[in-house]
Amino acid sequence: MTSNEPTALLQAMTRRRFLRWLLYSAAAASTCGVVAFAWMKRSPLDQVAVPVGQQSLSAAEYHLFRRAAAVLLPTEGRVFAPLAQIPVLENIDSMLALLAPAVRDELSIGLALFDHGALVSGWHGKRFVDLNNAQALDYFDRWATGNTIQRTLATVVKKMVYVAYWRDANTWPAIEFDGPVSDRWGLASLGNAPLPTDQEKRS
């Protein structure tokens, strides 16, 4: 398993599947009334500025991952490096910047779906970014056992947050992970292997 798997998973979400899911979502939302849906999808965070200099993250995505990290990594009072001291959002931003444009486009749709899905999934009536901690954790856990799209999105968001945190060397001492060792151990390079000497005669 690898760190970029989460973003890779987004290739699972073909446009056709998204359209179908969005259709279902829209149908469900219509039962609440179009006006109410439009009102509910707004978040106070929409008015909150995000740091400048993001390569890839939109403002909405920034708020989503910030909320997800806070819920998924409650490091306060534990042995782990405090979340606030690890550049999780910056790491996610640079990971996303490496994606192929087509995959990145689908990821944008998927993240918007994950955020807005809380309006109808669980009948929270508000976006993921506005759920309280208990609701947000419950949202992750229910999507982890939901349909294919839900499992994919919950997995993507979680893995991106985990990788963005644990790729930072400051998180390693808490679990006694050694990280790079060759330079620390003073290992010498053996260089290239010598040319084979016992070469067989050509036919």
Next chain:
Amino acid sequence: MKTEKVFFSDSVGAEARKEGLDVTQGRTLSGDVNLSADVVVVGSGAGGAVMAYELARAGLRVIVLEAGPYVPSSEFSEDFTESLERLYADHGSQTNKDGDLLVLQGACVGGSTVVNGCVSFRTPDFILRDWQEQFGLSALTPEEMEPYFRKVERNLSIEENAGHEIARHSQLALAGAKALGWSVKPFKRNIRDCALTGHCLSGCKTDRKQSMLVTYLPWAVAHGAKIFSDVTVTQVISRAGQARGVIAEAKDSSGTTVANIRVDAPIVVAAAGAVQTPLLLLRSDLANGSDQVGRNFACHPSMYVGARYPEPVYAWRGALLGVYIDEFLPPEKGGFILEAGGLGAVEMTLITEPGSGEAFLDYMEDAKYYSGLVTLIHDHNVGRIGWDGDNKRVDYQLADVDFDSMLRAIKAAAQVHFAAGAEEVFVPSTKPLRIRSVEEIDQVLSELSNAPQVLRMVSYHPQGTCRMGSDPDRSVVAEHGESHDISGLYVADASLLPTSIIVNPQVTVYALASRIADQLIARREQYLGNASKGSGESG
């Protein structure tokens, strides 16, 4: 139009550089560049490097074009996430269409051999027999392949792990298998004086791993071969059924094309791996009279079955891969193997679903107590590689019969863990599933179904997309590696394998490429005329 003169040195009395590699980096080129050679090799991994060396040693003028960058081993970081982004295809994000199978391939000079785990198996005899019976590969007998296996094993310092190379995670697997009475053996690996860093998958910073980067590629250069990095081949050129060379693009680090390259050569060797080679042939609209190019994709979908032990394991310490359990290798016994392997902090977050929030941090707090077994199965060739517009597409869904094999492999891994004293086993699924005793195994695994995004799978061994065979209607290339349709077009990578081989395929590819090189050299007059005969090294 700029024509670059490439000077090929005399191979007699050749000496390899002590370290590093002479590579022309494509990012330094500009405009239109025309080159000519006897052979152009597409890809510098297991197949391409061996072909380049053997052909250059025989006196042929060889150019190697590698799409990935040249990264000297001194620049390897031993940081897995950084390595994925720098050394692997699609920055480590290559996946199937459903997104539940990560397909990891090296994308740098030396290819996957730079970032693999050094595991070195010969092709099992029963696999070669299947190939003879099902695909008419009558010459590929164990006896025929023996000298090729022996040769690459000697050249790459392939030896069985010594006692100090069996790290704690592998000692546990050894103990578990022995307690169950199952066959377990130390791996053979292509490594010299392993430094036990555990960072094989990030490249070997001190050149102990005998990858192509420090063996066949510098040897090929010593015999006059020229290597270009950052060069993506976009088309194989042919005329009247004969290969004529390739068209390629040199790119800078941002992926922008900086030069258009044409290499005129009567022999083209496609060795870009089982994903890129079929894509190249499909884009070239060549060699596909059988309609088999890109079909028959298999990949050894693997999982990491982790477990928590009562004593610290530190799964990141010591040689990455120590022992393997081959009790179930024969297809009639299951057709899978279990490999004891280490892993680092980031990978630990990805192998299972421990729950969210505090539950996840509880899981990570015990990281040093975890160990694991990698499962490899004999999957069927049900996948397909192709184009979706300008994007590559990897179609692969587990066949139901292969899903059953995956479950049997997880069950066997759990049995080994419990026999070795594990307290609980983590199911490699997207659901939060744990097994706490042998008695629970079947019940917990019954919660899994064969659907997308259920298992957490990785493929390190894509194969089968330009299969060998004697029948031009059912295969892409002949037994000697040459296209059935295009004279002078050879395939020399894991695309060749007609079926999955269960075990790690690097030695199979090295050996097949060595044999194909011999076959090509024996036919070289056909492409180059009499002038080619007698040049180069003869012993």
